[in-house]
Amino acid sequence: MRYEVDEKGYYGNFGGAYIPEMLYPNVEELRTHYLEIIQQPEFQKEFHELLQNYVGRPTPLYRAERLSEKYNAHIYLKREDLCHTGAHKINNTIGQILLAKRLGKQKIIAETGAGQHGVATATVCALMGMECMVYMGKLDMERQRPNVERMRILGTQVVPAVSGNMTLKDATNEAMRHWINHPTDTHYIIGSVVGPHPYPHMVTLFQSVISEEIKKQLLKEIGQPNPDYVVACVGGGSNAAGAFYHYLNEAHVNLVGVEAAGLGVDSGESAATTALGKPGVLHGSKTLLMQTTDGQVIEPYSISAGLDYPGIGPLHAHLFETGRVQFVSATDDEAMNAGIELARTEGIIPAIESAHAIAALSKLELTQEDVVVVNLSGRGDKDLETYIRWGKY
């Protein structure tokens, strides 16, 4: 089985570039240059230096003793929560801003849901002295005020998306519209492994540093690079793509993607795309999509603003269809309980997105010998309000 993108931008049946002609030159410019630029030794040098000295990579692979005891397995946490700005998102924004500079772009736009990708984009724009505009659903701006102010402090203009339900999907629509209207001087930094080809592949490459490090770190720690399980939450799927990437062809490594079930997969208030979605086209790619029988996109729900996207990246749709990745889901309650559990057992308050990955541990049939790596994609600072409102601690 092949898990790499093909020359037309497809992962099996999913992917491609389903875009109106007005976006074609922008996307085509990127498609024809991204690999060549990313492979330049000088690009790689700058990218890795920034990841090391600015982001704080490699992030630790931490053996969670008390959690291991509790689940009766060897559990390691890949500490993406320790990245500068608090999540894995910055691995991608560093890569894309370096690419944008080399393409001669002067302005950056991005979409954001919870605000993590927006903050990571605002951060690299400040770092590079580039003008930045972030679209954010008006509702999300109200829900995630601290991140809105963080972006503003960093000098970014935060633009409320007032169309649709005023959340992540609508912010993405607005960013795409802005890009249509500004085809030459602007680069659009998409925040996950979604969008038209080459975005899913490009973002995967930038995030693949996660599994590259896990391999080296495990080799040192247990004498071999491969665990029995790698577990990651899936919104659009960028942290999962990064954590899975170097294991895709290691058939003995079980890969587990955890989606947000919201109030329950069948409750009507959910974001579990593989359980509820069908193949469709949104935001430039063919992928699994939550939609009505008439092909209208359904607004997903999760307590975690970073997981309530109605689709998943085309790579994940392919990994689901081929069975390479096992997809499970965790409800709001399960995730919140898992977040509190991690805080109490390991002294780490996770992002609620990442808490979904922790919640999956109880759903796996682990044995005493199993080595499990959980990708802890972000820290819980941004979610303090939600933890407080949840209250059960």
Added chain:
Amino acid sequence: MKNRITELLSKTKKPVLSVFYTAGFPNLDDTEKIAIALETAGADMIEIGIPFSDPVADGPTIQMSNKKALDNGMTVALLLKQVAGLRSKVKMPIVLMGYLNPVMQYGFEKFFKDAANAGVDGLILPDLPLDEFEKFEPLTTSLNLSVSFLISPTTSETRIRKIDAISSGFVYAVSASSTTGAKGEFTTEQLAYFNRLKSYNLKNPFLIGFGISNYTTYSQACAYGAGAIVGSSFIQQISESKNLEADIHQFVVSLTTSK
């Protein structure tokens, strides 16, 4: 039978006015009423938009009409039924325009067949990639459906020729690198782009759309292309309408005659 679009564009000496409106807007069953009023008022062709929840190529006006149409309950199946009903009541070509996902869920082949059966003459699917269309081309050709693709000011000549080759009926020349919506007057760069298109002597006639909102922009588009496509400003005109026939008549007259 000849395709009505090809017929229209090969016969007429005067430029063509094509009007875009969203199916199911302002009210669910206005599709037929609007079509008849447009033909009566002097429009030459209609493009009926299939509403979608996420119209990324559209500005605020058409976003609004899409949302309202969906709230009203418009679907692909219902639209095809409405078109079948109105087909015998107007002579002009009927084009359906829509984002890919609703069409994909309906089923591509079923959609092409049902559209042709309903009396649809042409299709515009802006986010359908050219090479994805290739596999459907024999079917749409056999159904006598024209399929028009978009070009924009940033489309290269090589690509314009490729798009022209695969399109039938007409090529849709988007006037600016922009989403849909009225923008005021055309700039000299836009006029130069229209002129460039004209000089290519494409296989298909081209119609200019996006940003046409008054007599000046309408007549400029007609001076370069085979005609003009108007959408957002028409939708604005009918969105608050208390008398569709009268307002549509007034719209067409004011768009096509100098003051």
